[in-house]
Structure formats: structure tokens, C-alpha cells
Amino acid sequence: MAIAGAEAVTDQSARAVQRTKGLVAVVALLLLFAAPFVLNSYLLFVLNLTLVYAVATLGFNLLVGWSGQIGLAHAALFAIGAYGSAIAMEQGVPFLVTIPLVGLAAGGLAVLIGFPAIRLTGFFLAIATLALGMAIVELLKGARAVTGGGGGLNVEVFTLPGINGSASTYFITLAVAAVAFFLVRRSLIGRFGRTLQAVRHLGQLSGSLGISALRYRLLAFGLSGFIAAIAGSLYGQLQTFVFPAMFEMNLLVPMLVMVFVGGAGSHWGPLIGAAFAVVLIELFQDLGDLQAIAYGVVLMVAIAVLPGGLVSLFATFRDSRSIGRLLARRTGSTRSEVSG
Amino acid sequence: MLQTVLSGLESGSWFALLGLAIVVVMKAADVPNFAMAEIGLVATYVGTVLNAAGISFWPAVVVTLVIGTLLAIVIDLALMRKLAKYGHFPLLLMTIGLSLALNALIGLIWGHEPRSFTAPWSGNHLDLGGLDVSWAQIVTIAAGALGAIGITAFFRSPMGAQMRAVAENRETARLVGVNAGRLSAIAWGLGGLIASMAVMLQAQSTLVSTHSAASLIIYGFVAATMGGFVSLFGTFAGGLALGIIQQLVGTYISTSAQFAVALLAVFLVLMLRPGGFTKGMRLRDV
Numbered sequence: 001m002a003i004a005g006a007e008a009v010t011d012q013s014a015r016a017v018q019r020t021k022g023l024v025a026v027v028a029l030l031l032l033f034a035a036p037f038v039l040n041s042y043l044l045f046v047l048n049l050t051l052v053y054a055v056a057t058l059g060f061n062l063l064v065g066w067s068g069q070i071g072l073a074h075a076a077l078f079a080i081g082a083y084g085s086a087i088a089m090e091q092g093v094p095f096l097v098t099i100p101l102v103g104l105a106a107g108g109l110a111v112l113i114g115f116p117a118i119r120l121t122g123f124f125l126a127i128a129t130l131a132l133g134m135a136i137v138e139l140l141k142g143a144r145a146v147t148g149g150g151g152g153l154n155v156e157v158f159t160l161p162g163i164n165g166s167a168s169t170y171f172i173t174l175a176v177a178a179v180a181f182f183l184v185r186r187s188l189i190g191r192f193g194r195t196l197q198a199v200r201h202l203g204q205l206s207g208s209l210g211i212s213a214l215r216y217r218l219l220a221f222g223l224s225g226f227i228a229a230i231a232g233s234l235y236g237q238l239q240t241f242v243f244p245a246m247f248e249m250n251l252l253v254p255m256l257v258m259v260f261v262g263g264a265g266s267h268w269g270p271l272i273g274a275a276f277a278v279v280l281i282e283l284f285q286d287l288g289d290l291q292a293i294a295y296g297v298v299l300m301v302a303i304a305v306l307p308g309g310l311v312s313l314f315a316t317f318r319d320s321r322s323i324g325r326l327l328a329r330r331t332g333s334t335r336s337e338v339s340g
Numbered sequence: 341m342l343q344t345v346l347s348g349l350e351s352g353s354w355f356a357l358l359g360l361a362i363v364v365v366m367k368a369a370d371v372p373n374f375a376m377a378e379i380g381l382v383a384t385y386v387g388t389v390l391n392a393a394g395i396s397f398w399p400a401v402v403v404t405l406v407i408g409t410l411l412a413i414v415i416d417l418a419l420m421r422k423l424a425k426y427g428h429f430p431l432l433l434m435t436i437g438l439s440l441a442l443n444a445l446i447g448l449i450w451g452h453e454p455r456s457f458t459a460p461w462s463g464n465h466l467d468l469g470g471l472d473v474s475w476a477q478i479v480t481i482a483a484g485a486l487g488a489i490g491i492t493a494f495f496r497s498p499m500g501a502q503m504r505a506v507a508e509n510r511e512t513a514r515l516v517g518v519n520a521g522r523l524s525a526i527a528w529g530l531g532g533l534i535a536s537m538a539v540m541l542q543a544q545s546t547l548v549s550t551h552s553a554a555s556l557i558i559y560g561f562v563a564a565t566m567g568g569f570v571s572l573f574g575t576f577a578g579g580l581a582l583g584i585i586q587q588l589v590g591t592y593i594s595t596s597a598q599f600a601v602a603l604l605a606v607f608l609v610l611m612l613r614p615g616g617f618t619k620g621m622r623l624r625d626v
Contacts, residue, residue, distance in 0.1 A: 070429060120610060124569075126432065127372075127561060128610045131603040134558075138600045249554070253440055256433060289448040296441025303430045303437070304423060 032174055036167035045238070048170045050271075050278045051177045052234045057258040057270035058184055059227030065265035066193060067220035068200035070126040073113045073133030074255055077225045079247035080106045081232020083140060083147055086155040086242060095158035095237070099176070102229040110225020117217045121203075133252070140244045152243030155236040173234045180227060185267050196220060254281070257295060261302045263309025272310050342471055344591045345584055350477045350545065352583020353484030357538035358556055359563025359575040360491055361531040366569050367495075368503045368527030370510075371420060374435040377557035378442035379415070379532050380539030383408030384548060385450050387540060388457050397460055405536050412532025413525050420528075421521070439557070447550050454547035457540055476545035483541055487534055488576040494530070495572065503527060555599070559586075562606045568613075 060074045084102035116128040159168040199216045206213045262273020284291035387404030423430045461475035505513040566578025
């Protein structure tokens with residue numbers, strides 16, 4: 001009897017937790033939706049940039065945090081999205097159509113980039129993918145006829161009818177980010193995420209479970225490239241002008257900061273990491289070299305002090321039971337009942 | 341053609357030395373070090389400042405090498421040691437963060453304008469039967485070869501043997517009484533010394549800046565990749581070959597293709613011979 005009662009209560013509070021989480025998500029989305037009507041144009045830009053980076057980091061985290069492969073071509077794939085979308089629009093393709101197009105193109109390219117993963121692991125893979133990523137950026141510099149070379153390329157800005165430019169860009173970014181986070185979270189919670197982790201920990205041994213390690217490794221590369229390019233196309237819309245130097249180490253290192261400060265292999269780490277990195281950029285933007293120093297130092301501190309990233313702070317807080325107690329009170333039960 | 345090969349050997353010596361610095365740390369401490377060029381650059385900048393302040397050339401060189409060595413040891417003790425238990429990735433990221441921070445710090449203190457380290461022989465040339473050889477080139481190539489021989493000799497000494505044992509199997513080496521921590525500090529110090537030598541050699545021949553460090557480290561990694569991150573000989577030969585290929589590409593194709601060719605070289609080596617191109621040609625003990 002007592003045990004059955006306890007189960008009912010835990011079931012009840014688990015549902016309460018689910019409800020609270022859903023409520024928080026809806027409120028957060030509503031607040032984000034209201035942002036263009038409340039914030040000035042500078043803050044809206046910062047928020048928009050945060051969301052763009054959060055989507056990019058979502059893909060990077062999938063590759064680095066979940067499948068455990070150090071692929072360092074992510075900034076270049078992001079560039080493919082920004083350039084690809086702008087160039088396709090010049091050819092008359094509507095912006096909203098270019099989003100999935102660049103995603104598919106970069107996803108395919110990312111699978112090719114991931115092919116060294118057949119033979120290489122660890123930092124050998126890191127160096128091979130870094131080299132390929134740099135080669136892509138070099139190619140963007142070299143193909144002057146199409147990309148404008150080092151001088152850069154103007155991006156035609158798409159606006160939803162009846163909404164002003166920056167608000168429209170923001171709404172599109174918000175919609176894409178919400179869908180991307182929802183879908184990636186759904187798939188990582190389920191079978192796909194668990195398989196990725198199995199492959200990560202077992203390597204080739206996962207073959208004995210009937211899982212093709214290679215297929216999942218390449219799938220992780222492809223998906224991360226797909227998401228990176230989508231974020232890149234949004235980035236192009238936000239910046240309205242792109243040039244190759246935007247996508248070199250000065251972007252790759254902040255992306256690593258976002259993954260690791262947020263928390264590699266977590267669900268909300270990309271969002272928190274992106275917010276952190278963008279705030280850092282904006283705080284230090286007039287300081288030039290100090291900004292780079294701050295980035296380097298923050299990356300080092302984050303790795304040394306918080307191997308689990310900022311997300312692990314929230315987890316510590318959650319596991320400290322203070323929230324559990326609050327929820328227990330709300331569902332009308334007390335701790336003694338639960339333990340009884 | 342010969343002239344091009346000669347300048348290739350010169351720049352190849354910088355790449356080879358930096359590659360050796362990376363491999364030495366890799367061997368003993370198991371860290372892929374992206375901050376090596378910046379460590380060398382910090383030391384070299386201190387040297388140029390001393391030189392400009394009127395301190396004569398050789399004392400400035402000695403101070404530069406000492407600073408490079410000490411800086412690397414401090415980095416190992418203060419930053420790397422605690423992270424070793426988390427594996428490769430945090431260490432790799434730590435060196436990336438460090439290279440970014442050091443690079444910016446150099447820019448903050450000394451600015452981003454290119455500088456050179458003027459040697460007593462700077463600007464002097466020799467004419468060898470139509471071949472125009474600068475003393476800077478002779479010094480660089482000779483110092484590169486000497487550095488490589490020195491490191492090879494070091495790895496054959498008892499301490500070098502211990503280092504190889506640690507690289508092979510850290511736990512077993514420690515069980516038989518090898519002090520792995522001390523060896524890692526020594527390897528970092530040695531790496532810092534060689535890296536400052538590489539950057540200083542570059543600075544006495546041409547200009548160095550915060551931007552040149554960023555490309556130097558890539559070339560160093562290309563050289564190290566060619567040696568499979570293990571072989572000292574493979575790394576040295578790979579660095580020289582890279583320098584020559586790069587100069588030939590610059591002369592006969594285009595200077596803007598140089599970087600792309602170096603990247604292509606890394607990729608091909610990693611795909612075709614992940615163990616480095618000298619693997620299989622078993623040179624004893626190297």
C-alpha cells in the first residue's frame with residue numbers, strides 16, 4: 001500500500017515536472033516572440049545573433065558532444081550556408097527555399113568531410129577536418145567570380161510581407177531555431193541519441209549490437225553540416241554582407257567556446273553557450289585584443305573548472321532537491337509520504 | 341630553380357623545427373599543442389625588444405631561448421597538468437584557447453606590425469657560382485639541421501629513452517620508477533626552446549607578426565603529420581619537403597595557392613599514410 005502510494009505520488013510529481021517544463025518553454029517562446037516589439041534595434045540584433053549561433057552550436061554539439069567526433073570544419077559549413085543562400089538568391093531562388101537547399105548541400109559535403117572518420121579518430125580527425133574546413137574558406141576566397149573573393153558578397157535581405165526588415169529576419173530565425181531545437185531534442189532523447197552515444201563509447205564494437213558505427217558517425221557529420229548551413233543562411237540575412245575572413249579561426253574558436261561553456265552533450269547547452277559567447281563579444285567588442293584574450297581565457301577556464309559546462313550548474317541545482325521539494329509541496333504531498 | 345629550392349629549404353627549416361617542437365611534446369606529454377608558434381613568438385618579441393634596447397645580439401638570443409623554455413614549462417605546470425586525466429580533447433582545446441590568448445596578448449603589448457630580429461649577418465650575401473645565398477639562409481638551414489640532430493641525440497640519451505617509455509605506456513613506465521611529470525615538463529621546455537629557435541630564425545631572415553604565427557603553426561602541424569606525430573626524422577624531412585613544395589608552387593603556380601597545397605598535403609598524408617610517410621621505413625629508435 002505504502003509503496004503503491006509512493007509510486008502514485010512520484011508519478012504525479014513527474015507529470016507536474018513535465019507540465020512545468022512545458023509551461024516554461026511556452027512562456028519563453030512567447031517572450032521571445034514579443035522581443036521585436038519591446039527591444040531596441042541593437043538588442044534585437046544581439047538576440048537574433050544569439051539564436052543564429054545557438055542553432056549553429058546545436059549542430060556542432062550533435063557532432064562533438066553527442067557523437068564524440070572532433071570535426072573542426074563547422075565554421076566552413078556555416079560559411080557554405082551563408083554564401084550558398086546568398087548566391088542562390090541572386091539566381092532568383094526565394095530565401096525560404098534556399099534554407100533547405102543549403103542544408104542538404106552542406107549536409108552532403110559534411111558527410112564527405114567526415115569520410116576520414118573511417119580511418120582517423122581523435123585529434124588526427126580534428127586536424128584532417130580542420131584542414132578541409134580551411135580549404136573551403138580558401139576556395140571561397142579564390143572563386144572571385146561567384147563569391148566576390150576576399151572582398152565579400154552582398155546578401156539580399158528577405159522580408160515577410162507587412163513586417164519591417166529586422167523584425168522579419170528575427171521572426172524567421174526564431175521559427176527556425178524553435179523547430180531545430182524541438183526536432184533535435186526529440187531525436188536525441190530517443191533511439192538516435194542513445195545509438196550515437198553507444199557508438200561513441202563502443203566504437204567498432206557497436207557492430208556486435210547490430211549498429212553500424214560508420215553509418216552513425218557519418219550521419220552525425222551530415223546532420224551537423226545540415227544544421228550548420230541553415231544557421232549560416234540565417235547569419236547571412238542578419239549580417240547582410242559576408243566575407244571569407246568571417247569564417248576562419250575567429251569563428252571556429254567561439255563555436256568551440258559555445259559548445260563547451262554551454263556544456264558538451266547537453267540539450268540546452270547550445271542556447272546557453274551562444275548567449276554567453278554573444279554577450280562576451282558585445283561586452284568586449286570595443287577592446288580589440290582584449291576580446292580575443294577574454295575568449296581564450298574563458299575557454300581555458302571553462303575547460304579547467306567546469307568540464308560539464310554551464311548546464312552542469314543547473315543540473316547541480318536541480319539535483320540539490322530544492323526544486324523537488326517545491327514541486328512536492330505543489331502536488332500536495334510531503335517528503336515523508338514520498339519516502340514512506 | 342635552385343634558388344627556389346634554397347628558399348624552400350630555408351622556410352622548410354622553420355616548419356621542420358616547429359614540427360619537431362610539436363612532436364616532442366606529443367611524444368612525452370601526449371598533447372597536440374596549437375600554442376607552440378605563439379610561445380616562440382612571445383620569446384622572439386622579448387628578444388627584439390632587448391635588441392632594440394641596445395643589448396647585443398648573442399645575449400638577446402640566449403634570453404629569447406631561455407624565455408621560450410620557461411614559458412612552455414610554466415604552461416605545462418600551471419595549465420596542462422591538471423587536465424591530463426580528462427584525455428585529449430580538453431588539452432587540445434586548452435592549447436587553442438591559449439594560442440588565441442597569447443596571440444592577442446602579443447598584439448596588445450607590442451602591436452600587430454611585423455618585426456624582425458636583426459642579426460649581425462643580416463643583409464649579407466654570398467655568390468656561389470650564380471646562386472645568390474644570404475647568410476640568413478645559411479644560418480637557418482644549419483641551425484635547423486643542428487636542432488634536429490640535437491633532438492635525435494636527446495631521444496637516444498637515458499632521459500630520452502625514459503620519455504619514449506612514457507609515450508609508449510605511461511602507467512608501466514611509472515611502475516618502473518620513471519618520473520612522468522618531470523619528463524613532461526622537460527619535454528615542454530625542450531619544445532618551447534625549439535619553437536623559439538624556429539620563430540627567431542624566421543625573424544632574422546624575414547618579418548614575423550601575430551599573423552605569421554598563425555600560419556606557421558599550421559605548417560608545423562603539416563610537418564608533424566608527415567612524421568605521423570612520432571617520427572623525428574619524418575617530421576624534419578616532411579618540413580623541408582613542405583618548404584620546397586610551397587616555394588615551387590609560389591614561383592610556378594601562384595602564391596595564393598601555397599596554403600591550399602599545404603592543406604591538401606595534410607589531407608593526403610592522413611588519408612593515405614596515417615602513420616606518417618616514413619612509417620615502415622624503420623629507422624631504429626626514431
